[in-house]
Amino acid sequence: MRRSEPIIIGGGGIAGLAAAISLARAGYASRVLEQAASFEEVGAGLQLGPNAMRAVDALGLADLMAPKLVAPRAIEIRDGLSGRLLTKVPLGETITERFGAPYRVAHRADLLAALLQAARNEVLITLQPGRTITGVTQDESGIRLALADGSALSAPALIGADGVHSAVRAALAGDGPPAYANQTLYRALIARNKAPAPAADDLVSLWLCPGGHVVHYPVSGGAKVNIVAAFDSHWHEPGWGSHGSKRALQTAFGLVCSELAAVLDATDRWLKWAAVDRRPAQQWGRGPVTLIGDAAHPVLPYLAQGAAMALEDAVVLGRKLDQGNELAAAFRAFEAERQPRTAMMQRQCRRVGRAYHARGPLRLARNVVLKLMSLERSYGQMAWIYNWR
Numbered sequence: 001m002r003r004s005e006p007i008i009i010g011g012g013g014i015a016g017l018a019a020a021i022s023l024a025r026a027g028y029a030s031r032v033l034e035q036a037a038s039f040e041e042v043g044a045g046l047q048l049g050p051n052a053m054r055a056v057d058a059l060g061l062a063d064l065m066a067p068k069l070v071a072p073r074a075i076e077i078r079d080g081l082s083g084r085l086l087t088k089v090p091l092g093e094t095i096t097e098r099f100g101a102p103y104r105v106a107h108r109a110d111l112l113a114a115l116l117q118a119a120r121n122e123v124l125i126t127l128q129p130g131r132t133i134t135g136v137t138q139d140e141s142g143i144r145l146a147l148a149d150g151s152a153l154s155a156p157a158l159i160g161a162d163g164v165h166s167a168v169r170a171a172l173a174g175d176g177p178p179a180y181a182n183q184t185l186y187r188a189l190i191a192r193n194k195a196p197a198p199a200a201d202d203l204v205s206l207w208l209c210p211g212g213h214v215v216h217y218p219v220s221g222g223a224k225v226n227i228v229a230a231f232d233s234h235w236h237e238p239g240w241g242s243h244g245s246k247r248a249l250q251t252a253f254g255l256v257c258s259e260l261a262a263v264l265d266a267t268d269r270w271l272k273w274a275a276v277d278r279r280p281a282q283q284w285g286r287g288p289v290t291l292i293g294d295a296a297h298p299v300l301p302y303l304a305q306g307a308a309m310a311l312e313d314a315v316v317l318g319r320k321l322d323q324g325n326e327l328a329a330a331f332r333a334f335e336a337e338r339q340p341r342t343a344m345m346q347r348q349c350r351r352v353g354r355a356y357h358a359r360g361p362l363r364l365a366r367n368v369v370l371k372l373m374s375l376e377r378s379y380g381q382m383a384w385i386y387n388w389r
Contacts, residue, residue, distance in 0.1 A: 064118060
């Protein structure tokens with residue numbers, strides 16, 4: 001072990017646990033403070049492209065994740081009004097051969113379970129649920145954390161992995177809360193054997209509608225289907241767990257093709273959340289403090305890269321520490337490598353979201369472009385993401 005006093009990681013979600021595992025592999029002890037009473041992941045499914053699968057492998061999670069992963073045959077993009085196929089991108093062996101790693105889908109809870117098991121098996125990691133960071137002070141004497149229970153902690157270093165509403169970021173950057181993106185997202189998880197035919201296949205299916213889109217694919221080893229629907233809206237409310245009205249969802253999408261209508265009608269149990277966004281930050285850290293994951297660079301979900309960016313962050317951070325640099329220097333090196341990529345991801349997700357939700361002539365032009373797009377061009381547009389190593 002390189003340090004006797006553990007680095008504190010604020011947040012025990014995907015970013016925080018992945019960071020703890022990566023630090024342990026570099027010989028650093030950590031204490032993971034999670035505000036919830038237990039380490040649980042809520043949310044929708046995950047698309048794990050070749051870049052994310054490389055990170056999963058680098059963190060030693062491949063065997064733990066394998067039983068829960070699904071290998072979809074292809075991504076199919078359809079017009080949500082007519083049902084017409086706009087483009088099909090083969091996955092399977094085709095994408096593995098092209099990018100050197102597979103494409104898989106999973107549920108967030110399954111990824112978190114694998115991270116949690118790996119963390120519990122690591123003697124350098126201490127997990128502490130029910131600990132909420134409310135304030136951070138930093139001076140020449142070190143880092144001091146105020147907790148919600150009135151206690152305080154000191155730390156040699158701090159990694160803020162506490163999500164889009166990060167208290168660590170608020171103390172460090174003081175750049176205010178994230179902005180609502182004026183989009184509402186619904187999510188549902190249904191048994192695959194009860195799913196309508198369009199949602200039961202081994203596909204990532206994406207339906208593009210005026211002002212919204214729907215994506216669905218099998219998860220949990222193929223036993224369930226994850227459905228996410230996003231549409232333009234001014235509804236704002238914090239959190240991931242608000243009840244979503246199926247009638248409101250169907251009203252938002254209006255008259256869609258029968259296949260998509262069956263997907264939206266497949267369950268009455270929808271949860272909803274309001275999408276939030278931030279502009280790329282110029283500073284993630286100061287001294288022995290840094291940010292990772294959504295605390296540093298929240299991304300809209302339109303390229304399915306939020307979890308992947310957190311996993312990549314963790315791998316790079318561990319690598320910088322493994323090079324033997326002093327903590328602050330390692331953190332600055334990590335930030336210098338990650339900031340350009342994640343800033344580009346934030347910008348590209350906004351652009352893709354606008355294209356997905358296009359209306360009128362722009363929608364028709366988008367459909368023509370997708371119909372004419374070759375497989376090589378489809379892969380070429382994603383190469384900057386999937387070629388990460």
